[in-house]
Amino acid sequence: xxxxxxxxxxxxxxxxxxxxxxxxxxxxxxxxxxxxxxxxxxxxxxxxxxxxxxxxxxxxxxxxxxxxxxxxxxxxxxxxxxxxxxxxxxxxxxxxxxxxxxxxxxxxxxxxxxxxxxxxxxxxxxxxxxxxxxxxxxxxxxxxxxxxxxxxxxxxxxxxxxxxxxxxxxxxxxxxxxxxxxxxxxxxxxxxxxxxxxxxxxxxxxxxxxxxxxxxxxxxxxxxxxxxxxxxxxxxxxxxxxxxxxxxxxxxxxxxxxxxxxxxxxxxxxxxxxxxxxxxxxxxxxxxxxxxxxxxxxxxxxxxxxxxxxxxxxxxxxxxxxxxxxxxxxxxxxxxxxxxxxxxxxxxxxxxxxxxxxxxxxxxxxxxxxxxxxxxxxxxxxxxxxxxxxxxxxxxxxxxxxxxxxxxxxxxxxxxxxxxxxxxxxxxxxxxxxxxxxxxxxxxxxxxxxxxxxxxxxxxxxxxxxxxxxxxxxxxxxxxxxxxxxxxxxx
Numbered sequence: 371x372x373x374x375x376x377x378x379x380x381x382x383x384x385x386x387x388x389x390x391x392x393x394x395x396x397x398x399x400x401x402x403x404x405x406x407x408x409x410x411x412x413x414x415x416x417x418x419x420x421x422x423x424x425x426x427x428x429x430x431x432x433x434x435x436x437x438x439x440x441x442x443x444x445x446x447x448x449x450x451x452x453x454x455x456x457x458x459x460x461x462x463x464x465x466x467x468x469x470x471x472x473x474x475x476x477x478x479x480x481x482x483x484x485x486x487x488x489x490x491x492x493x494x495x496x497x498x499x500x501x502x503x504x505x506x507x508x509x510x511x512x513x514x515x516x517x518x519x520x521x522x523x524x525x526x527x528x529x530x531x532x533x534x535x536x537x538x539x540x541x542x543x544x545x546x547x548x549x550x551x552x553x554x555x556x557x558x559x560x561x562x563x564x565x566x567x568x569x570x571x572x573x574x575x576x577x578x579x580x581x582x583x584x585x586x587x588x589x590x591x592x593x594x595x596x597x598x599x600x601x602x603x604x605x606x607x608x609x610x611x612x613x614x615x616x617x618x619x620x621x622x623x624x625x626x627x628x629x630x631x632x633x634x635x636x637x638x639x640x641x642x643x644x645x646x647x648x649x650x651x652x653x654x655x656x657x658x659x660x661x662x663x664x665x666x667x668x669x670x671x672x673x674x675x676x677x678x679x680x681x682x683x684x685x686x687x688x689x690x691x692x693x694x695x696x697x698x699x700x701x702x703x704x705x706x707x708x709x710x711x712x713x714x715x716x717x718x719x720x721x722x723x724x725x726x727x728x729x730x731x732x733x734x735x736x737x738x739x740x741x742x743x744x745x746x747x748x749x750x751x752x753x754x755x756x757x758x759x760x761x762x763x764x765x766x767x768x769x770x771x772x773x774x775x776x777x778x779x780x781x782x783x784x785x786x787x788x789x790x791x792x793x794x795x796x797x798x799x800x801x802x803x804x805x806x807x808x809x810x811x812x813x814x815x816x817x818x819x820x821x822x823x824x825x826x827x828x829x830x831x832x833x834x835x836x837x838x839x840x841x842x843x844x845x846x847x848x849x850x851x852x853x854x855x856x857x858x859x860x861x
Contacts, residue, residue, distance in 0.1 A: 392472075393523060393541060394474050395471055395527065396474045396519075396525065396536075397475055398530075399479050399484060401529040402456065402546045403459060403487075404650070405455070405649075405650030407655075408479040411448060412442045412446045413442055414630060421695060423445070430442070435500075435505040435507075436500055436501065436505040439478075439500050439505070443482060443483060449637075450486055450490065452634075452638060453650075454637075454651075456566065459566050460491070473493050473494045474498065475487075475488050475499070476497075476498040477500070478500050478507035479499055480500050481497070484497050498515075507532050508533075508536075512539055523540070525541055528545070529568075534552075534555065534559070537560035537562075542562075543560040544562075545566070548567075549568075576646075579626060579629065579657060582622070585614075586837060586838060587621075588617045590712065590735075591617060591716075592719060593716050593719060593731065594716060594719045594720040594727060599861070609723055610723050613722035616667075616671035616675065617686075619671070620664070620686070621690075622664050623660070623665050626657045626664070627694060629646075629647045630658065631695070633647060668683070678721040679722045682714060682717050682721050686711065686714045686715075689707065689711060690711065708739070708740075709736055709739040716731065734790055737785045738782075738786035741786065741823075745823055745827045745836050746832075748772060748827050749830070751771070751772050752828075755769050776828065779824065783820035783824065784820065787816050790816055803860045803861055809856065809860050811856045818849065819846060822845065823839070
């Protein structure tokens, strides 16, 4: 976060010999002082608030990058309080300033944003940044630095290929968050005396960003096959496996987009601020590049499945986009949308396997998933209360809504149990099962599980999505096994 009250570890500079105080140390901002890019984040905030501005972006860019940055910044109010700062570099700069070193912030970011960050850190005596006419990057930045410090020289800390000519001209170069190839270039062509290596993104970071654990929700695709008692249909099972991966890739692309769109809100959340993009450990550009790749894989897999499945998946994607950009900020609408997104997986599974859906299954799924969606919102509000906040960031709820949300969620879960009980009384069940009376065991199992979920939620112990919680909770797994055994015995 953009604060200096957090202890930081020592920097990893190759050499930290005392510098001449008369020689200023010029520091870049994007990718160097902060592990993010202010222009990219500003564009994201702009599109989040007014997506139609996407048509204006090319027109602004045609008038030059300086004009583009000015227009984007003028239309947005970027929250800079929780930006992911390069803490080892900040510690190094703090020591240099304490020794009397002049620190200059020189950045291609727009000047109003750069000055706000400089004022917050309190390290820099001067700020050089892009204005409405000059885009202060690469050769433009070098020209300004030579005009100001040509007689005495300057040291420079940067991170990208745009900094190469500045490193070459600087007395000493500090390389921050650079790729191995760029670092090698700098060592050959500049007087490198300090290196702050970047954290190489690990496979685990990508797994977290893709939220592969959330793919467990896609097991709902198999619900129609199970309900229809067609366990041995090899063709349908194969289709469902393909559908599982198609849905997973599509959903992961949405998770990436959601995390990128929600950067500001996530950084204010006590748990979500540790997500790969919000924390700055994974570049936003990587997420933007992965989104079309995942969608392409999903589309290719859809070619192996019925057209109806592809249309349902397209509808799911459109609904998630609407949810990401505005529906999740509207109270009540957000939880209904979440319930429908869960239920869409059941529709998709039926389409992939060629199974006619039961109205009982659809009715049951709507109520149970609405209960789980409400549990998720209650868990978020309880966490906000624990951290002294009155509302959930990026959502339409306040703490006073908690009792009402809890009552609606518990009631919806119990209604699902009533729907199940009515279904077990139908002639279809008597025909399909040899011992249908045994299935009544499933009703108390469901009621107990719903009660357990809400007790956990009320105690503040629901840290995951409820379905993900169920997949990890031993009691929930035992109940699921008991229910499956009951169904098999009834057959």
